[in-house]
Amino acid sequence: MGGTRQGQVAVIFTSRRTRDDDAGYEEAAAAMDALAARQPGYCGIDSARGADGFGITVSYWEDEAAALAWRDHPDHATTRAAGRALWYDDYSVTVCTVARDYRWHRA
Numbered sequence: 001m002g003g004t005r006q007g008q009v010a011v012i013f014t015s016r017r018t019r020d021d022d023a024g025y026e027e028a029a030a031a032m033d034a035l036a037a038r039q040p041g042y043c044g045i046d047s048a049r050g051a052d053g054f055g056i057t058v059s060y061w062e063d064e065a066a067a068l069a070w071r072d073h074p075d076h077a078t079t080r081a082a083g084r085a086l087w088y089d090d091y092s093v094t095v096c097t098v099a100r101d102y103r104w105h106r107a
Contacts, residue, residue, distance in 0.1 A: 005098045008043050009061040011070075015083075015091035017053035025087045028079050035075055041066020053089075060098075067095060 017025070036042055041062035049055035061067040070076060083091070 004103075005043070005060055005101045008098050009064050009067045010096050010098050011059045011061065011067050012094040012096070013057045013059070013091060014094075015055050015057075016089045017049070017055065018087055018089055019053070021086050024082075028082060028087075032076065032079055035073070036070060039066065039070055039073065041069070064095075 033045065036045065036059060043060040043062055045057065045059045047055065047057040059067075059070070061070065
């Protein structure tokens with residue numbers, strides 16, 4: 001099955017959660033997911049978190065300008081600051097353009 005993300009900008013966010021304020025984190029994460037989905041150029045998100053607190057979230061954007069607008073959104077910036085203060089031991093962000101992607105699904 002062919003991919004659908006070719007040419008999109010992928011923002012890869014890896015993080016290690018603290019054990020602090022789980023309820024606040026869950027609320028903020030849901031709010032950011034909803035807010036991102038309303039932004040121009042938003043194309044989707046994939047996210048997973050292990051029991052050890054390590055997580056990966058990849059958001060997909062139509063182009064670099066859309067990804068930068070999301071980075072600079074004031075509500076996102078406020079939540080990012082809260083993440084640094086409360087919810088993350090560390091994180092990294094990698095931004096790249098998708099050259100190709102593949103999908104497989106069990107029939």
